[in-house]
Structure formats: C-alpha cells, structure tokens
Amino acid sequence: MSREAGPLIDIVAGARPNFMKVGPITRTLEARKAKGGHLRYRLVHTGQHYDARMSGDFFAQLGIPEPDVNLEAGSGTQAEQTAAIMVRYERLLLESPSQACLVVGDVTSTMACAIAAQKLKVPVAHVEAGIRSGDWAMPEEINRIVTDSISNWFFTTSPWAGENLRRQGAEDERIFFVGNTMIDTLLANLERLRPPPFWDELGLSSGGYFVVTLHRPSNVDAAASFKQLLVAIGGGTRGMPVVFPVHPRTAKTLEAIPGLPRSIRFVEPQPYLEFNYLTRHARAVITDSGGITEETTVMGVPCMTLRDGTERPETVSVGTNEILGADPAALAPALDRLFAGHWKKGAIPEKWDGRTSERIVAVLESLLPA
Template structure:
C-alpha cells in the first residue's frame, strides 16, 4: 500500500509524527509512504524545530508554498501537489490531518485524480463559518473515503452529514500520542530562569486568531483584564511578529507581561505543563491541557473540541474580555474543575489508524 502523508503547519507535524512511527513499526513493510511538507508554515520555529524534536524524518518533498492569501496559498499547494502526483509514484491513499489549507488543498487534488483520501481528525465542527478551518474541514470531509475521528461527537457529526458508519473509525487523538511519547522529555525553555518562573506561578497566554488579534480594542481588553486579575503572577505570551506589532501599537507595558518568541514543541509544552492556567484561542492546546490536567480558558464563542469542556479542564468563555475576571477568580479560589481524559486519548491512536489502513488494503 502506498500513502502520501501531508503536513503543512505546526499542528500537522505533531499529528503525523506518531503515524510515521506506527508505519515504521510494521513488521512486514505493508506500507510505503512519502512525506510531503507543503511549506505552509516555513518559519523554523513553526516548522523546522518540530521535525527535529519529534524525530520526524526529512520530508521526501517540500512544496515550499510559503505565505500569501488563503486563495493564493491553497491554489499554490494544489498546483504543486498535482505535479507531484504525475510522477512515477502513485499513492493508493492521500492521508491528511487536521483542518489547515494544506489539508483541504491536497484532498481536492487527490480526489480529482482518483486517489482515496484518509482524513485524520475528521468530523470535528465549530459550526462557525467565519473560521477558515471550518470550511477546510467541511470540504475535506465531503470528499474523504476513510474518516478517522477523535470523539463520538465527531462520529455523530459525520453520520448527520450522511457519511456511512462503515467508513467512520473512532481511533482517538494522534496529537495526544505525541504528547504521551514526549511528556517525559519536555525541555525547560531559556526564559524559565531569566524571568524566574516556577511551577504554578505564571499564566501562559496564546492568542493568534485574526478575530482576536486584528481587533485592537478586544486585544487591549484581553491583556488588561488578564493582567489586572492575575494575582500579580507573571503572564508569559509567546507571540508571532505580527501579533507583537499589534501589542506595541497598543502601548501596553506591564512589569508582569513577558512577550517571548515562539518556541519548539518540547519547550512550549514544558510551559503548558507547569502553568497555573493557560489562556488561549487555540483548539489543539485545549486538548493538551486536558490531558495534562492544567486549567484552561478559551477566548472563543465556540469550539470544535467540545470534549475538552464537557470532560476536560477547559472553559469556553466567549470573546468578551470582561468574561475573564470571574474565571480567574474561580481559579485562585481553588474551585476549578478537575477534568478527566476523553475516551481513547491514550497514546495509541496512530497504531489504530495504521492497523485499519493495512486491513482495508487486504480486503
């Protein structure tokens, strides 16, 4: 069986690492694969360090698409992947993960060329069409052949969409596979000693969604509310250059706010593991905090990962900055929910996926 494995952005790298490892663990070499990096994330902190830290092999191909608008990036990926599919290696399956532009673009090209699409993390929905990721998910799932899901909720979403239950496989979460494998190898980042951090004595903040970053008043409100109600703890905020420019424009200077550069997987998750709380607008981080038992606040009106709220440690509080205070009060009053780990988030999702693909190929 021949498989193209597609990766383009930071979350993809975390999710494909255990899949590649599971393929290598096969005893009879049933699967031959190509790893294709689209180049959607091309900064070393967003791409290169993840390959190094997670022991991901050098990609067989890098499409090097770089940045651009949604349409420019998607179109460039499609053109370059189509050319790659015209060479002598003909995959039986194009395996995509998550919901980034690379996921949708390569799925469309593969489906049009008669290649089956396997979507890892299929079926998740925010029901918010203002999110580019939601459109990517829906388009990808509309042309997928094999659906690998992280939750029963995702299964239900797919059935409601009209997908045959025979094509849906509840396997767990490959992002958690990676976390389980590397949680004992997390690395203390350089800033730990320089700004005198210690376990539970800081808040970790990540904000990246345009709806939050591009709204000056909202961004200012978030930072002011967090800093005012942080019990004088440090607030560590890994920021991308674009976000840092917004903050500089707002002229927010506070002795407890530390703007730091984006960091590698092992360093960032060291910060997550030891934080008093994580405040974020990311979906994937809420999965990691749930498994590590770390309190988490999500600055969004919806989430495609409801199990992090209903089962885990995450609270979905909306996008009004004034909603932050009562949850920080609850945190410092030691009244945060304990949370549990969702079903099958046990470190073996990738093995289940590969075993299923091998079995399907033998039918």
C-alpha cells in the same frame, strides 16, 4: 520512505501542528514495516508554512523524519495558497502516483491536497475528521467541511465528531473512532519536556505563573479590544507572571499598543518541548487555540478559552477547558474561581491514550491490502 513494493500512502502536512499529528503515524508505519507490514509512505510537506524552527529543531525534537517531498507552495492569499498546493500536488501524483492520500487537521493544505487527490481518483483519509466549530468565519471550518465532504475514510478524535459526520451523510463503515494523534506525541514526550532558557530569568516556578496564547483575528487584530483583553488578564492574574509566546500575527498588533501590564512577559514562539513544559507547570492557560485545549486536558491544567465556542467540545465536557467568550469581563470571575480552588479537575477523553497511530495504521492496513 520505504522503497519496497506495497501500497504507497502520501502523508500530507503543511503547518507546524500537522507535523505533531503525522509524526506518530510515520513512526508506527516504520515499526510495522520492520515487522513485515506492507504499507509504504511518502511524507509530503506542502510548504504552506515554513521556517527554520520547523525544519531544524522542531523535527529533531520530535523525531519526525525530514519530508520526502517539499512542494514549496509558499505564502499568499487563501486562494493563492490553495491553487499553488493543488497544482504542485497534482503534478507529484501525475509523476509518481500513490494509492492513498492521508491528510490531517484543517489547514489549507488539508483541503487542497484532498481535492487534488480525489480528482485523480486517489482515495483520501482524513485524520481529525468531523470536527466542527459552527463558525464559518473561520477558514479552518471551511477546510474541514470541504475535506470531509470528499473524503473516503474518516479517523475521528471523539464520538461527537462521528455524529457530525453521520449527519453529513457518512456511513458508519467509513468512520473510525481512533483517538487523537496530538496526544500520542504529547504522551511520548512528557518526560522529555524541558524549561525554556528564560525560566530562571523570569522567576518562574511550578504553579506560579500563567501561559497565554492568542492569535485569532477576532481577538488580536483590533488594538483597542486586544488591549482590553490583556489588561483584564493582567488584572485577573493578581500580579503573577504571565508568559505570552507571541504569534507573528499578534506581534504586529502589539507594536501599536502602549501601557500594557508589566506582569505580561512577551517571548518568542517556543519549540515543542519548551512550550509544553511551560503549559504543564502553569497555574492555568488562557488561549484561543483549539489544539492547546487538548494538551491541557491531558495534562490536567486549567484552561480558559477566549472564544464563543469550540470545535473540541470534549475538552469542556470531559476535560479542564471552559469557554469564556471574547468579553474581557468574563476573565475576572473565572480567575477568581481558579484562585479559590474551584476549577474542575477534568478527565482524559476516551482513546486519548497514546495509541491512536496504532489504530490508524491497523485500519489502513485493512483498507489497503498488499
């Protein structure tokens, strides 16, 4: 964090995907500062999610600076986390005010810090604003709606997100279509991607395996339905290796499921460079994650989403993603089309060009003059 005079922006992150989104913004602010830019920033880690991989290899791999502040909010229920983050961030602002609060994505930290900032009359900018799934059963959807309802400025990944905001009542002059900072991070690291240690051990080769990630409660919390999905994946992928980095939520359910397909190889969660190497070289990705569908779209990798909808429709209308729903029966015909060579090629959405953080910082410089 620069100590010179100038408007101070809090950049808030609370979970691993957040750091992938704020990393390009901090680097751009540093580069602008070196050329006479007037903005300062303070990187605030709420401590919503914390592990050694995040604090060590993850920051080093992506060149993300260590946080200036760690609120150490810790785990708990949704309400407990929200309350802890709000109390601790409010205390920070009272002791050391900032001139703006920039939040990203849709985790609990996003909403909690936006609320605390607004109540102290600190303007809020939301990166990835306007994204909507329409599914209020997702905690992330509640976080998005609340955050957007009280934000001053909106940085969007797509024109579709801007339309959502206009329907909510946001004025055009507060909406900035800038692109996707996750893609800034991906494009900056494409040539640095590297195979995981188990690449040779599992006999993997480019285009010769699948990647699966599943973590949403509707897919993984019930052992019987989860097993049906895995059996359908094992059958539809025709004996090819299926690499499944296992989320902690998913691991708990797997312990109670016997007799899974041998082709599915369960591995530890992977660091950024290794995971995206796996994704880039996969025959296809099967997931219920929204962020991964953005990365597969840019890398041109076929993607199948096991959900009934998506908050990122541009990955379907423009990119390589298709929504299959959660019915295991939908996998076989989709995989048959893939093996027959009939999967769509896809394209890269507008402004997903690696320069999103530059556009965000340019807007912030105009909104927060020296």
